[in-house]
Amino acid sequence: MNLGHSLRLTRIDVRRMVRKRTDPDNRLTSVVSVGLYALLTLALSVGGVWGGRALGRALASGSIEFVPTATATGARGLVGVVWVVLVVVFALRAVGQRGTLTNAEGVLTIVPTAEAYLGLVASESVYLLLWTLLPATGAGVGLALGTERLWPAVGVPLALGLAGVTAVTTAFTLGLAVRHVLTSFPFVARHKTGLIALAFVAYMAAIVTGSLNQAVGALFEPMAASPVGWYADLALYGLPGVAFESTSALAVAGVSAVATALALVAGVAVARRHWFADPALAGEDESADEPATPAATGASVASEDRLARWLEAVVDRPTAALVTLAWRRAARAPLKLMYAAYPLFFGTGAFVEIIQTGQIPAYLPYGLLVFVAWAGGVVFTLNPLGDQGSVLATTLLSEVTGHRFVGAHVLAGLVVVVPLGTVLVAVTAVLSPLDAGAAAILVGLAPVSMVVAAALSVGIGMAFPRFEATNVTRSMEAVVPSPWAFLLFSVHVVLTALSALFVGLEFARSLGADLLSILVPFGLTLSAGTLYAISAVALVVLLLLPALSYRYAVRSFDGYTIA
Secondary structure, eight states: OOHHHHHHHHHHHHHHHHHHHTOTTOHHHHHHHHHHHHHHHHHHHHHHHHHHHHHHHHHHHTOSOOOHHHHHHHHHHHHHHHHHHHHHHHHHHHHTTTSSOTTHHHHHHHSOHHHHHHHHHHHHHHHHHHHHHHHHHHHHHHHHHHHTOSHHHHHHHHHHHHHHHHHHHHHHHHHHHHHHHHHHSHHHHHTHHHHHHHHHHHHHHHHHHTHHHHHHHHHHHHHHHSGGGHHHHHHHTTOTTOOOOHHHHHHHHHHHHHHHHHHHHHHHHHHHHHHTSOOTTTTSOOSSSSOOOHHHHHHHHHHHHHHHHHHHTTSOHHHHHHHHHHHHHHHHOGGGGGGGGGGGGGGHHHHHHHHHHSSOOTTHHHHHHHHHHHHHHHSSSSSTTGGGGGGHHHHHHSSOOHHHHHHHHHHHHHHHHHHHHHHHHHHHHHHSSOOHHHHHHHHHHHHHHHHHHHHHHHHHHHHSOOOSOEEEETTEEEOOOOHHHHHHHHHHHHHHHHHHHHHHOHHHHHHHHHHHHHHSSTTOOOOHHHHHHHHHHHHHHHHHHHHHHHHHHHHHHHTOOOO
């Protein structure tokens, strides 16, 4: 085996990754990407030094009493669980974007499979270390300063490196095996969109029901007793008051070498089988989950015709055609709409509380009101130009006006989300402890908030269009809104919700004033009355912005040119 080839492939892959994050043609995105990376790694490194030093001092002085054996077991279990999480994350990367080579035909023609696979796994290991090595070094240095012992400064980053390499090599063997199954069986390959959606729903259900926490907890003791837990011994050996074993610390290096070698051998075998196998649907159209039978095609056309006729009874024919086209695009690429469910991750605590107590908390209807407003603004209107795809030039050269184009996209979203969102807020508000008056206000605000959000998002989407497709998996791409559009729209929704909350609810105003007073510099305080006045002015301004945004979107479409 020529390791030079593998190292060269690793270097090329890492260079491509860095160039992708520092695109010279998009300086703003490059600055933001590099700045966020530098800020996060610096913050984690400094935090690691500070936290490690504080913990080391506490251990050295005996101010924190630990049971030496139990503490060591807990550390091993924690390290083992983190290792499993890394395996899952990188296995998913192998199933998706990273499961094949860039320009695979050319590379595999010249370079043996083993060398190409080793280069790919090495580049993934570099990617992991780029994010974790500096924070781990900071934590090790902090522990060394606090305990006045040198080993943690060396042991923590060393243990991270060994654990990371074994996790990545194990993950890629498993990930490529799963990827081969997904692409080799016709049924799985044909229904991959539905299966991905089902897996997402199952994942959310596991979080909501607490099954995921139980599964992680069940892993704790087995991982603490396994050799994976020995990385804790290697990293933290010699800390005062903790009974780590020197034998385990020494043995884990040899165990890592053997495990990595075995994983690489197995991974090469899987890669050789997967990379040279024909996909199950080779030569077939994979754009749809079901075969395009005449009956299915006829039913689809008939359904779309009925929908178009219903819309034409409400709006003019060109607008109805644009709305139908927007729905058709969404139906053909449903994965790009999954980002509308992102805020649900922040509400998992509420769902867990509902399952445990059997009652809907009083704050949930307010949270759902914000969620339906956010979803109503991102579904069809946060990237209207990018959603046009290859027909953008045709749309711009047609007789479609900006008012009709923008109005059709707003209508396409509102027809779907207003009924669903209003019913969702209504049912939750009625079943919650809120009184009838508050529930009625929330139900009345639901459609208004979605209309306002859609009018705002369409202007932001026109100002920050995105035309490049993003990989959902290696073989599936979707055009999603730009990060700036997401950020600006989300900030507006959150600020509007907070302003309305401070204006309408006295207890929220008092609580907000107390919390904000902590952040106000120079020892100043913020009274509830001042917060009310500021929130009222901000709410007026924030509610005027959607009208201006809608007008801007119309004018932008009318004056848009393709360079």
